Amino acid sequence: MEFTIHHNGREIGPYSESEVRSRLTSGAIALSDLAWHQGATDWKPLSSFAQFAAGLRQTPPPVPSQAGPLPPPSPSPSNRASLPLLSPAPALDPESVGPYTRVTLQADERPLHKTAIHWMVLLVPFFGALFFFIIIVPICMFASWKGYYVAWLLLLIPLGIIVSAVLSVKTSELVITDRRVLIKVGFIQRQTFEMFISKIESVAVVQGMIGKMLDYGTVEIRGTGGSSQSFATIAAPLQFRDAIQLVQSQSERR
Numbered sequence: 001m002e003f004t005i006h007h008n009g010r011e012i013g014p015y016s017e018s019e020v021r022s023r024l025t026s027g028a029i030a031l032s033d034l035a036w037h038q039g040a041t042d043w044k045p046l047s048s049f050a051q052f053a054a055g056l057r058q059t060p061p062p063v064p065s066q067a068g069p070l071p072p073p074s075p076s077p078s079n080r081a082s083l084p085l086l087s088p089a090p091a092l093d094p095e096s097v098g099p100y101t102r103v104t105l106q107a108d109e110r111p112l113h114k115t116a117i118h119w120m121v122l123l124v125p126f127f128g129a130l131f132f133f134i135i136i137v138p139i140c141m142f143a144s145w146k147g148y149y150v151a152w153l154l155l156l157i158p159l160g161i162i163v164s165a166v167l168s169v170k171t172s173e174l175v176i177t178d179r180r181v182l183i184k185v186g187f188i189q190r191q192t193f194e195m196f197i198s199k200i201e202s203v204a205v206v207q208g209m210i211g212k213m214l215d216y217g218t219v220e221i222r223g224t225g226g227s228s229q230s231f232a233t234i235a236a237p238l239q240f241r242d243a244i245q246l247v248q249s250q251s252e253r254r
Contacts, residue, residue, distance in 0.1 A: 010247075113243035116234075126165075180197060181193070183199065202222045203221055
């Protein structure tokens with residue numbers, strides 16, 4: 001079961017039960033936050049779900065037999081939300097994020113997370129190139145028998161399909177900085193997207209069964225003005241979404 005959480009005035013998720021427990025423990029969300037899951041008729045506080053409320057209860061340690069200063073009490077689940085979040089990942093080396101991002105970065109902007117297009121996107125071009133190869137080779141052999149050796153140049157068609165697909169994957173850039181999300185996909189037909197973290201309303205991830213197994217999916221970013229942009233076959237989409245939400249949480253607490 002996956003849960004969508006209403007936290008600090010916006011919807012985040014959906015998260016699995018283990019992800020919700022992890023975020024409750026770290027203080028990223030609180031038991032007082034409202035949650036909804038598929039099939040539910042209304043939003044309910046996380047504290048009303050037994051698997052979360054019971055899982056975070058702590059039994060107090062036994063009273064020490066000797067007199068002495070008592071250790072400070074551990075934070076209760078109710079005030080964990082007031083604790084600072086874990087620090088975001090260290091800044092990436094600007095040389096590792098790609099030429100488009102390097103040119104776009106502002107003077108004091110730090111890249112924090114990056115991902116790429118998943119290799120699954122190469123399957124369709126591969127089979128397309130294989131289809132053309134199977135058709136072209138007999139044609140070239142027959143043309144060579146007639147003396148038209150130039151026909152072998154037709155093999156550049158499947159080769160071009162493969163090279164174009166590989167370059168599209170290799171040159172794509174999906175980067176999260178401390179201010180923005182920067183995305184550039186495609187080689188021949190390039191698509192770019194930039195949005196400030198403060199303008200992002202929600203990030204949705206769509207994964208099929210194979211996508212969950214191979215860790216890829218579609219990421220849809222919705223802005224505060226109602227606009228949205230989808231990017232398919234993204235590698236590690238859940239980590240990409242979580243990185244955006246972590247930067248949002250850090251920005252709100254500054």
